[in-house]
Amino acid sequence: MFLELKDINLQNLIRSRRFLVVAIVAGVLTLILLLIVIVPQFQGAFKSRKENIAAQKKLAQLRKKTVALDAVRSLPVYQQQELINKILPSRKAVFELLSALEQMGQRSGVSLSDLELAPGLLATESAQAQKNARVSSENVRLGVETVTLRLNVTGGRAQINQFLQSVNQVMPLTSVTKMDLQSAGGDNQLNTSNSQYKNQIELSTYFFTKSVSATVESELPALGAEEEVVLKSLGNFVQTPYVRPTSIIGGGNLDLFQAQGFEEPRN
Amino acid sequence: MATINFVRDRQKKLTKQQASDKRIMLIALGIFGVGAILSLSSLGLKIYFSTQLKNSLTETERVKSQILAVEETESTFVILIHKLKAMSEVMKVRQKKQDAVDYFSQVFGSQVLIEEMSFAQDKEDQLLTFKLLSPTVFILESVLKQLSSPELRQKYPEIETGSLERTENGAYSLNLAVKL
Numbered sequence: 001m002f003l004e005l006k007d008i009n010l011q012n013l014i015r016s017r018r019f020l021v022v023a024i025v026a027g028v029l030t031l032i033l034l035l036i037v038i039v040p041q042f043q044g045a046f047k048s049r050k051e052n053i054a055a056q057k058k059l060a061q062l063r064k065k066t067v068a069l070d071a072v073r074s075l076p077v078y079q080q081q082e083l084i085n086k087i088l089p090s091r092k093a094v095f096e097l098l099s100a101l102e103q104m105g106q107r108s109g110v111s112l113s114d115l116e117l118a119p120g121l122l123a124t125e126s127a128q129a130q131k132n133a134r135v136s137s138e139n140v141r142l143g144v145e146t147v148t149l150r151l152n153v154t155g156g157r158a159q160i161n162q163f164l165q166s167v168n169q170v171m172p173l174t175s176v177t178k179m180d181l182q183s184a185g186g187d188n189q190l191n192t193s194n195s196q197y198k199n200q201i202e203l204s205t206y207f208f209t210k211s212v213s214a215t216v217e218s219e220l221p222a223l224g225a226e227e228e229v230v231l232k233s234l235g236n237f238v239q240t241p242y243v244r245p246t247s248i249i250g251g252g253n254l255d256l257f258q259a260q261g262f263e264e265p266r267n
Numbered sequence: 268m269a270t271i272n273f274v275r276d277r278q279k280k281l282t283k284q285q286a287s288d289k290r291i292m293l294i295a296l297g298i299f300g301v302g303a304i305l306s307l308s309s310l311g312l313k314i315y316f317s318t319q320l321k322n323s324l325t326e327t328e329r330v331k332s333q334i335l336a337v338e339e340t341e342s343t344f345v346i347l348i349h350k351l352k353a354m355s356e357v358m359k360v361r362q363k364k365q366d367a368v369d370y371f372s373q374v375f376g377s378q379v380l381i382e383e384m385s386f387a388q389d390k391e392d393q394l395l396t397f398k399l400l401s402p403t404v405f406i407l408e409s410v411l412k413q414l415s416s417p418e419l420r421q422k423y424p425e426i427e428t429g430s431l432e433r434t435e436n437g438a439y440s441l442n443l444a445v446k447l
Contacts, residue, residue: 016281017284017288019288019291020288020291020292022292022296024295026295026299027295027298027299030298030299033299033306037310038302038305041309041310042309044313045313048313048320049319051320052323055323056323059323059326059327062330062334063330066333066334069334069337069341072341072344077347077348078343078344084351084354088350088353088354143349144353173354173357175361176384177385178386179385181380181381182382202385206353206357208353210353214341214345216331216334216335220341221345221348223351224352224355226359227351227352227355230351230354
């Protein structure tokens, strides 16, 4: 009584219910389209759209940076780079400091003596931290280090005060961290107007050590209001007469020791 | 002669079934049509957004190479800004210290000598220490009075007076620590 599968005539079924067969085929094809084409393509399209929005945002930032970079050369901060590098050099500018102090000493009418200096390695352009350079947590934060210089300043009270004031105008950036005022003549008369004083001072001169990195995608840093003020005050610093030597004087001598009777061997 | 149709019911049933099948087919074909349109749309969208992304990436690379061409200018500028920031901080602290020295010199008067001075800084704390030399006990008294004055305390709330000594020549020295 039961209908067996072998009894089903496929051709008969197609003939009698061809519309239903077409509907089934259309349904299967729609399902295949949905799974293979529609869903993956829409997913891909939305992914591309999302990536494009991010890319456009990045591109806008980069374009903004290009415009800013075009204007950098005309900015006062860039034009005054030589002066800024002299005031806060990226190396221990000890010779420049000594030259400037000598200049300030002459201007103030004081004599400088007993200079003590422990700068570490002088010729390091990168000015890496040396054991003689002071490193405080504040300096680390700022990306600077200091070289300490001790010296005696001898002169009248007014001259010494003038010298101490003028240290603030010295290139490279220098600060008085200690002073010990004594009577130069040993008469212990510290309040007479004609007294000569010996002021043992300790100076800290700053140099820049921060390793600064700039990536293509990073934004250009902006100049704050405080930095603008500093930029405007750069003219208050006194130029140092010291010129850094760039060539070796007397180089090229074959007979370095000028030995008597020495002859250059011939090949 | 009258005819008897024995399959009439069957025919009726088949006709009805065919009509139903046809309706299902039309719906299925409609859905398929929509599916086909959606397929084409998704392909079109994918191509459109992919092209847009490709264009954006190409343009990004072009702008990046433009930036890299002026890399040296950029690094110089960045270093200069960092240097100015550091200078600003150092000069600010130095000015604070200078202001304090000037203020105390003015407050104590010309007869009191700042014999020793040292400055120490750690993080936000800046400590300025003085050794004041007063030639007479009366001037010292005036100094101590000044130190407890409300105006001075308002300007420098954290002042600590240290040891008081009498020197060989009869002057008085007083240690003073001021937190800036």
